[in-house]
Amino acid sequence: MDTKDTPYCSSQKSAPIYEALEQFKKKRVVPFDVPGHKRGRGNPELAAFLGERCVSIDVNSMKPLDNLCHPVSVIREAEQLAAQAFGAANAFFMVNGTTSAVQAMVQTACKQGDKIILPRNVHRSVINALVLCGAEPVYVNPEMDKRLGIALGMSLSQVEKAIKENPESKAILVNNPTYYGICSDLRSIVQLAHKHNMLILVDEAHGTHLSFGKDLPVSAMEAGADMAAVSMHKSGGSLTQSSFMLMGPAVNVGYARQIVNLTQTTSASYLLLSSLDLSRRNLALNGERIFREVKELAEYVRSEINKIGDYYAFSKELINGDSIYDFDVTKLSVHTLDIGLAGIEVYDLLRDEYDIQIEFGDIGNILAYVSVGDRKQDVERLISALAEIRRRFGIDKSSLVTQEYIDPEVVTTPQFAFYAEKESLPIRETVGRVCSEFVMCYPPGIPILAPGERITEDIITYIEYAKEKGCSMTGPEDLDIERLNVIKGV
């Protein structure tokens, strides 16, 4: 179903989980089940902090409220409405972040030893999934925009080459869009994959709105993808950690549910579930207007930032018909190196000097998340703070490094490396060895090193530079990132 052209049927006005919770509350049922706080009465401090309405619906699964692991009533109905709203054959409510949806997609498509084609600039959850299921990555190395220092989409010819060299691959995974708003030619990649009997999995963590807004890049389901992981808690407005996994008609939904249940809690939070239900209803009924407003706001802020000078808030002018097939204009990504500051430095200054928290800063760029919740006065504050940062802190840019995509040498699978016998070495002594853990800046959470990859001088220099500039580094066992685990004897 094309949700962009079809008027929503009246059932999109209902929110079955929310309505069941409202009914349940009216009944004043006496709880002799978990959670033990018993509608907050057993933990007054928590109840005062979160509010009575919140704790009163923090309940466990029961017949009238259904069960996320085996939905047969209100959750099932809510999932069907979500599928319809996104133009999918089926949808699952996910309560462990988009991470759990990404992992379930990969594990549904691949088993031990299967190959999966994917760009290297994926979120850590994708490579984590490979550690869990033992699939083997075939990386399509993304092109870089040299000036911006960002990885672009997958070009069609590179995907074709990867398919030709690895025809036995089971699936192709695509980011739609990347954190910065870059989209690959998803429709053509879907056609190519299906022609070769491969499934298309889409990490749509940053693209929930694509199914609802007009004149935005194509959504995964509209492009004919088989599965998509959609962060409702990002642009969709639901509570943090809540997410959707969407499926097309070719996916065995029963098997996919079993995969999800391998790791899913048996005590799904009704706060998260009802927030998904209500947010889906809101997007289905009002999404077109909401994302028109977000687009207009983002366009306004972008043009004002570009007037400041030296900053570059990039947009559709980057489109090149291939590795930047489309651009999501709701993303407000700004290149900062020309004011003489790394993105992460601007990110820190905005918080420390101006009490403004943006989504992330990396070596060369910042990303401010714009949403329907933003007020005009707040965006004006962001614009003037950026102007002031340039005036107060801007310096000559000659000492700055441009972010580089480092083409990894994959020596062994993420799973083998992760579980191999390892040794911990001071980071400088690891050059030439094979890493057995992740290193990344978070956000965006794209690994600089993943398990199974050769550690090089350039990679260590990059990690040291990112650390020095103040990027939040995560991944290794050693929280100070002074030592790294490498495979013993290799």
Ligand SMILES: Cc1ncc(COP(=O)(O)O)c(C=O)c1O
């Ligand atoms: C591209 C991408 N995929 C997946 C995720 C995982 O989402 P979550 O934090 O909801 O688990 C993120 C998180 O930022 C992401 O950026």
